[in-house]
Amino acid sequence: MTAANNLPGNVVLLITKYGRPNRRVYLDLGSARNAVARAHAKGLSAELILCRLEAVQADLDIDGEVAE
Numbered sequence: 001m002t003a004a005n006n007l008p009g010n011v012v013l014l015i016t017k018y019g020r021p022n023r024r025v026y027l028d029l030g031s032a033r034n035a036v037a038r039a040h041a042k043g044l045s046a047e048l049i050l051c052r053l054e055a056v057q058a059d060l061d062i063d064g065e066v067a068e
Contacts (some may be wrong), residue, residue: 010052017045 014022016039026032032048033054039046 013049
C-alpha cells in the first residue's frame with residue numbers, strides 16, 4: 001500500500017466574493033462550513049466548492065523537482 005492510497009478523496013475550497021479560492025484547503029466539511037459561517041457573520045460572501053483529489057505518479061529527483 002502506498003501513501004497515495006491513504007489520501008482523503010475530497011477537499012473543500014472556500015471561494016470569496018471575488019471568485020478566488022481562500023488560501024486554506026479544508027479536508028473536513030464541518031470545518032469548511034464553520035469557515036463559511038464566520039465569513040457570513042463578518043458580512044462577507046463565501047461559498048464552498050467540493051473537489052476530488054486524484055493521486056498521480058511522478059518521478060522526483062533528489063531536489064524534489066519532477067524529472068522529465
